[in-house]
Structures are given as structure tokens and as C-alpha cells.
Amino acid sequence: MRLQLSFIYLTLKFIFYLSTDVNGQHDDEEEYNPHKRLYEWAVQRPTGTEITVAISDSNVSRDIQIGKLQPFFYVGRYPDEFIQLLNTSKTLSPKPIIFTSAEITTLTSDPDDESKNKRIVTQIKFYQKLQEIRCTNYVHLLFILPDVKDSLEDISRYVYNMIDVSYKGKFIVNAWIWELHIKLLGLQSSKLENGTFLNDHLPEINETLMKSIMSCRENKYLMDHFDHTLKHYMNEPRDHLLLQTFLEIYDQTIYRSVKDKELYTLRIGEENFLFRSMWDFARELIGDTSGLDIHWYYMYDLLVKHIENINDQYEKRVWTTQPSKYIEYHELILDAIKARLYSYIWIHLVVYQKLGCGAQKDHDWFLKKLNENLDFIYTDQQPFNEVLILLSKISERDDEKITEAIKILSKEVNRILISHTEPQHMYQKAEINNRFVERICMDVNSKFLEQNTIDLDLFVCVTKKRLNGSNLSALLFYINGTKTTDFVLSNTI
Known part of the structure; x- marks a missing residue:
């Protein structure tokens, strides 16, 4: 199992190698302009009414929970490599979300270059892609968590990376994921025993995972015919669909372009x-x-x-x-x-x-x-x-x-x-x-x-x-996450 998890981590980590700053950092060679940089750091955060209007003018479902979406929603500018990696990631969705070239341009360009409605709708699709990846993560967690005793380090990094990609994508992290991450930290520092985790905590975590997986399935992020309990695949993990799809994330070209970037930008231990x-x-x-x-x-x-x-x-x-x-x-x-x-x-x-x-x-x-x-x-x-x-x-x-x-x-x-x-x-x-x-x-x-x-x-x-x-953004991200109930963004693609 440790070898299998290492493969998973190897493939996933390239997403997180990106030093993804959507708040306006630029190459060192760019001419220094303090006024311009101050402006580019400031994000545009649309109101609930603006999101509602944008949805009404598009084919996006009216089922979007704007009240839950609003606290972390904003029109962002993302590095092209980050969007490309999300675009090529393989998940368990029956209809994977793919960004068009026009949508990639919208997500990677200055917010002032596009109409607000268009950017809001594209941003929703971006969050739905992150949710699609998260739903596959849920299934994967159900599979790997029982092996925490022998593969603690790999599992801890996997859960950390789940959180880190949400931080870089400015997406929501539910409170139970933070709690799971902290429990894994407790296991690593011997402040929580393996037996206590497996016997006292894992049953509740699995129950939450199953509810989340069911919600993911209802929102068309997961295949209907797939057995998400994984009972029939425990003896053949290397041939499992999950491992195959995650291994396909690897992209040698992009890896070479970002391999010198810092892996952990969230820095919360x-x-x-x-x-x-x-x-x-x-x-x-x-x-x-x-x-x-x-x-x-x-x-x-x-x-x-x-x-x-x-x-x-x-x-x-x-x-x-x-x-x-x-x-x-x-x-x-x-x-x-x-x-x-x-x-x-x-x-x-x-x-x-x-x-x-x-x-x-x-x-x-x-x-x-x-x-x-x-x-x-x-x-x-x-x-x-x-x-x-x-x-x-x-x-x-x-x-x-x-x-x-x-x-x-x-x-x-x-x-x-x-x-x-x-x-x-x-x-x-x-x-x-x-x-x-x-x-x-x-x-x-x-x-x-x-x-x-x-x-x-x-x-x-x-x-x-x-x-x-760490920084104040990461601290706020943690505070907001501890107050967030389980949430699956409606899939309208």
C-alpha cells in the first residue's frame, strides 16, 4: 500500500508544485511599479446579486447555492500552468469538466479585460472542476484511510495536498477535512494513537465520506455505475481505476517548467x-x-x-x-x-x-x-x-x-x-x-x-x-474552513 500511495502522491504533487498566486505576483524581471502592483493584488469580489444575475443570463443551473458560494467567491486571475493541469487531470466523473481556450483566457487574464458576468460564470465552472477533483479525492480517501497505520506519511501528504490545491484555487474546504488533517498531524507527533484513530475516529470519518460521495454522485461528479464502497477492489489496488486515472495526471513538460517552484505554499503544520x-x-x-x-x-x-x-x-x-x-x-x-x-x-x-x-x-x-x-x-x-x-x-x-x-x-x-x-x-x-x-x-x-x-x-x-x-491569508483560510459545513457545489456542466 505504501508503494501505491507513493505513486498517487508522485502524480498529484505536480499540481501543487505551482507557486500559484492569484493575487498579483509577477516575475522579478517585470518593471517595478508599486501602484500597479497594489491594484493587481486587490481581488474583485462580486455580490450575491451579481452572481445571481450572471447565472440568470447563462445556462448555469439555478441550483447553485449562492449563499454558501458567496463567502469565498471572487473573480480571480490564475497562472496558465495551473489551469492546464486542472484541465488534464483525470477523475471519476462521467463527463469531466474541460475548459475551452476562451475560458482559459478568461481565467488567466486581467479581470478588467472581460465582462463581469462572463467571468463569474467561468469562475463557477472553475470551482466545479475543483469540486470534481475533490469528489474523486473523497472516494480515494475511503480507500486509503484504513491503511493509516502503515502509510501515515503518504496519507498525510495526500490530505495536505487536497487542502493546498483548494487554497491555491481559493476554493472552500469543509471543516471535517481540516479535522482529518489535524488528526493525521496528531498521529505523526504521537499525540493520537493509531488504534484510537482507527476505532474511534475512522467510523465517523467514513460516514461523512459516504454522505459526501453520495452528494457527489447526485451532482454528477461520479459515475453512477461505479462501486464507490470499493469492496470488490481491495485485493487489486494497482489495477484500480482510481490509481490509473491519477497516474495519468503526470505531465512531463509542465513538470520541467515548474519543478523548481516551492511545493508547499500553505505552510500549515x-x-x-x-x-x-x-x-x-x-x-x-x-x-x-x-x-x-x-x-x-x-x-x-x-x-x-x-x-x-x-x-x-x-x-x-x-x-x-x-x-x-x-x-x-x-x-x-x-x-x-x-x-x-x-x-x-x-x-x-x-x-x-x-x-x-x-x-x-x-x-x-x-x-x-x-x-x-x-x-x-x-x-x-x-x-x-x-x-x-x-x-x-x-x-x-x-x-x-x-x-x-x-x-x-x-x-x-x-x-x-x-x-x-x-x-x-x-x-x-x-x-x-x-x-x-x-x-x-x-x-x-x-x-x-x-x-x-x-x-x-x-x-x-x-x-x-x-x-x-505562514501568512495571514493561510490563517484566514483555516479559520473560515473550521466554520464550513459539508458542501458540494452543484454540477451544471
Whole structure:
């Protein structure tokens, strides 16, 4: 079985070798343009109404669950190699989804080059292809999970890759898949016994898999005549249809073009889930930003409480059983980091607006540093997208756009503070210290903007180290996944 799983992993991993960044990264040789890059990082997230209209104007089924689709849906731009690999992957579908050359162009081109309706419909088809692959994964998991005792490493990588391809494709990951991944991590670190997994956890996982497989079959992602229980094939795994179809994914030409790219871009392991390195970082994380008055006290106390809870859960070795029990801990870490980052941008814009054209050099340097750190701080959430778009359009001081960006940042920082504040602590609020700004603007030799940029860069550097190479996008991806019920996107192809 280990040899068989190695074959599976060998063929699947080429999909995941792609350093797939759909948020605007480009080749190093491209001329550096901070405004352009800020704009290209920002994604377009259509509203539920826009998705409904696009579906109504096409042959896409009205059965699409827009309410479930909306939270992670956006019009993206994907590398051509990634789409080509998805296009050539073999699955158990009776009618595999194939992208036409026009659809590939739509998925790999700038969103502004196509009508919004056309891109939405094509994006739905893209998600359906990912769902088709996921449905085949479900059948495969039913086949390989019982062998976890002898093939743990291969199975763990297989489940990780399921999650990683969804992360790169910006597709949904159901909570039970995350829980399975964490249980496998627990097995690897001896915090969960093989017998406990096989006897206590596997029956429930298999029940979930069977329900998901049934839903996949009902939505025409799986062959009707195929025995998805696999009872008749356990003695002949090498001749099994699953192995044959997955082996056919291999594409030597594309492999050669991407073999030097980084395999694991999600970078979430046990330490990342727990963020134990954050436990002695709490006071630094929730700290002051010069020029802003923020009352962090309650949020700090709350973080300490969550750290105690998750530490107790980890020490008692029950983390693998209820991994999302204290998901508020991860939410608070994410929000605290975002609030600090947004604060640096907020105060920069306020002072830059007050200082005028004389601060243009400092502003350009700030945008350069912001660009350099976007791979870590970007989370594709709409408020930040709006700020990035506004920043990309400010070539010189533009009071209207700067004021709008300041308003968005102020609202978002205070929303974060309020969301983690109990009613009796509603005084907690972030606001500009106007007297501080006035003093800065009166000082013709002020180095404040320069220092603020240095502080931002340093905070990102230290926080990145604490997150063990992960980023805020991956953290948000995990948080959203732990709250997602089982979901199979309707197949309309």
C-alpha cells in the first residue's frame, strides 16, 4: 500500500508544485511599479446579486447555492500552468469538466479585460472542476484511510495536498477535512494513537465520506455505475481505476517548467495551527502605534485567556479531538495583527495628507515596503481590497482618495476592537491623536513617516517569524474552513 500511495502522491504533487498566486505576483524581471502592483493584488469580489444575475443570463443551473458560494467567491486571475493541469487531470466523473481556450483566457487574464458576468460564470465552472477533483479525492480517501497505520506519511501528504490545491484555487474546504488533517498531524507527533484513530475516529470519518460521495454522485461528479464502497477492489489496488486515472495526471513538460517552484505554499503544520510561538508574543502583538490612541487592555486580557485555554487543550492531548474548540484564539491573533497593520497605514495617510507634497518621497517608500510585505499581510478581505485600490490610484497627494482610505481603515480597526469587546468595555476605541499629528506637521525635519515605515516593516518581520513562515491569508483560510459545513457545489456542466 505504501508503494501505491507513493505513486498517487508522485502524480498529484505536480499540481501543487505551482507557486500559484492569484493575487498579483509577477516575475522579478517585470518593471517595478508599486501602484500597479497594489491594484493587481486587490481581488474583485462580486455580490450575491451579481452572481445571481450572471447565472440568470447563462445556462448555469439555478441550483447553485449562492449563499454558501458567496463567502469565498471572487473573480480571480490564475497562472496558465495551473489551469492546464486542472484541465488534464483525470477523475471519476462521467463527463469531466474541460475548459475551452476562451475560458482559459478568461481565467488567466486581467479581470478588467472581460465582462463581469462572463467571468463569474467561468469562475463557477472553475470551482466545479475543483469540486470534481475533490469528489474523486473523497472516494480515494475511503480507500486509503484504513491503511493509516502503515502509510501515515503518504496519507498525510495526500490530505495536505487536497487542502493546498483548494487554497491555491481559493476554493472552500469543509471543516471535517481540516479535522482529518489535524488528526493525521496528531498521529505523526504521537499525540493520537493509531488504534484510537482507527476505532474511534475512522467510523465517523467514513460516514461523512459516504454522505459526501453520495452528494457527489447526485451532482454528477461520479459515475453512477461505479462501486464507490470499493469492496470488490481491495485485493487489486494497482489495477484500480482510481490509481490509473491519477497516474495519468503526470505531465512531463509542465513538470520541467515548474519543478523548481516551492511545493508547499500553505505552510500549515501543527505549530502553525497552535501558534505556540505566539504565546510569549502577546504583549508585543497588542502594542501601541505612534500617533494613534488605542485601548488594547481588554483585547490583551482576552488573548491571555485564550492562550491558557488552548495551552491546556494541547497539554491534555485533546487538541486533535476538538481542534476548533478555541478558534476564537486564532481569530483574535488574526484580528490583532490586522489592526496593527491597518494602524500603520492609517496614521501614515493622515500625516502624509497633512504634510503635503513634501512627503512624497516618504510616501513612495511606504508603498514600496507595503508591496514587499503583501505576500504576508494580504487576506483578500473587502475593506483591505478597497484600500489597496485607492492607494494604487494616488500618484500624488489626492485628498479625496486619501480621506476615503482613512475612513475605511478607521472603521475596520474599530470594528475589530468592538468585535472582541464585551458591553462593559465599549469605551475601547482607536482614534487619531490630533495633537500628535499637529506636532509632527510643525516639525520641518520630522522623520516620523520614515520611522513609521520602519516600524511597519519590523512588525511584519517579527510577526512572520512568529507564524513560522505562514501568512495571514493561510490563517484566514483555516479559520473560515473550521466554520464550513459539508458542501458540494452543484454540477451544471
